[in-house]
Amino acid sequence: MSKQKLLRLTIGIIVSSICFGNNSFAQDKKQMVRIAKIVVDSLQLENYKTALKENVEASVSKEAGVITLYAVYDKEKPTHVTVLEIYADAEAYKAHLQTDHFKKYKTTVAKMVSSLELTDVIPIAFASKK
């Protein structure tokens, strides 16, 4: 194979991996994946969602090691929030806890959260168009 062809093939594979939902990157063994289940005081729900959204967006955009944060609430029980969290590794998670945006979030929501349950999980399959 010519150098040029090899280069074209390599670029093609990289672009496909980044852009078209190839999920092999997401299955890195070092990754730390977790589900957080949070129950929120109903009177504080809107404030809580605003603070969580801010923290999710700041964490993924500012921290290289925060891969994915998906936060949702139950349609039938809107005070029940679930967050799927994917960090590059345990170090990235430790670093996340020390960021200004995470500390601000924890302080803001301290009196809004009535329970928090953290479950470490292991990926079976991750596939996404984005």
Next chain:
Amino acid sequence: MSKQKLLRLTIGIIVSSICFGNNSFAQDKKQMVRIAKIVVDSLQLENYKTALKENVEASVSKEAGVITLYAVYDKEKPTHVTVLEIYADAEAYKAHLQTDHFKKYKTTVAKMVSSLELTDVIPIAFASKK
């Protein structure tokens, strides 16, 4: 702004949105988002995971309306599986149920699953590097 500049800006925005984790697309109001909690017979766990992985990968790669399927199991309770499901809309979900790969999955796992709980959820914030 010249036509050329506008074109360049437009292309830039599209490429950024696709490649660099801009999550605005993921918050489409029509999207159907769900958490499935499945408890699996411990003797069938490996077979179940194989069947689930096959279904996840086929669904996202073959169906335009299946946006994301993230399947994990609890580290402490490996028979407890959770799947975060994102479909483009309710129609895409209905179409998913009629596909050969989904029907094959349902038949294969029928005797492996001891409970299945489906919870409709609403996004608060989705952010991901992929």
